[in-house]
Amino acid sequence: MDWDKLRIFHAVADAGSLTHAGEALHLSQSAVSRQIRALEESLNATLFHRHARGLILTEQGELLFDATNAMNKRLDAAAARIRDSEEEVFGELRVTTTTGFGLLWLAPRLPHLYRKYPELKIDLMLEEKVLDLPMREADVAIRMKEPSQADLVRKRLMTVKMKLYASKEYLEKTGVPEKLEDLHAHRLLCQSTTSAQVSAGSSFVQRLLTYDIPSLLTVNNYFGVLQGVLHHLGIGVLPDYVIEDFPALIPVLPEIESNEIPVYLAYPEELRQSQRIAAFRDFVQDEIITYRKNQRKIAENAAMQ
Template structure:
């Protein structure tokens, strides 16, 4: 098959429009149309249903688009490896992790990485969905469990536990619970047990919900839970990595916590020699070492 025609077909399928594809490719609409028609003739099939509102892939078109999408990702990976053959660390790095960890732990530390590598362009994708690293939906992932996908390089970074925290002002006003049954007299702030989150956190929340709670506030991520706790709304279920950046939070009911949640950094085997990935990996590991050191110092004080 003609590679140029496949490239044009992919752009049209991605844009859903001859006009938009032409703009992206710097070609006229008629030139794009001719190339698509020639590809259809060479395959003896129809790739698009033509509608007034745009183009829709036929079943055969969807099969071809899946193939060209995979090709595009492999080409992106090859281009990334070529760029990383240079001595300098620069270019785009797509990093995925959970909303809570990304917004509350990772993002506040990124200035140190940018100071060292000012030409990096980080695309930080925060979501609970596990992106497919071998298919290059992202370059690097920080996950709250060990990745199960093959062909990934993985490193355990640390372990996290979900614990109970409140602000000093809230506790001054409402008192400090001494046993778990006392939680019923307080407002519990947590993620909804049915929302996407690590299993350990969901299990702890379910156990707390079994108490006769007077009031609750559920949020779909830890950033929202933290904001509610900092604004004196109640006692929140939060990951313990927050204690480094929010030392004024008060641990409530120290015996109540989730089981340990491992945190892993992972990236595709094909990016083993990527300088951008190595720079990000080393940065995260250095920050983890600093985090652990500070925790030890806090424990001694």
């Protein structure tokens, strides 16, 4: 099969238009159209439905587009490895993690990485969906559970627990609960049990809700919960790492917590030698060491009070 025709087909399928694909490829619309017709003739299949609003892939076209999409991602991976310098760190690195961890833990620490590698370009993709690393949907991931795919390099970074926190102002106004039953007199801020999240967090919230809490605010990520707590709306269910960057938060019922949530760093085996991956991995590991030291100091200070 002609690689050039596949390249043009992929551009047309991606753009949904002969004109837009031609502009991207610096080819005339007629040249693009001829290549598509020739590809359809060689496959003896119709790849596009043509109508006034543009082009829509046929079933056969969808199959071919899936294949060319996979090919492009593999080529991107190969190009990334070729571009990696043995000594310098530069270029784009696509990082995926959950919205909560990305906004509350990772993003505030990225200045440390940029100071060391100013030419690095981070594309931070925050979502609960687990992106496919071997298929190049991202280069590296920080995940709240151990990756299941066999062709990934993975490293356990730390564990997280969900706990209860509130602002000093809120507790001065409403009082400090001394047992779980006292939550009935408070507003609980948490992720909805139906939203995408780790099972330990969902189970913890379900447990709290059995105490018949009448006032509730649910948000679809922990950043929203944190904002509610900082604005004195109630007692929030938050990951325990927030206390380092928001020391004004006060732990509520500190003995009440979720099960441990493991945090893993993962990347494709084929990127093991990537200097960008190595730089990001080392950065995260250094930040974890600092985080653990700070957590010990917080625990020691709390014990002295």
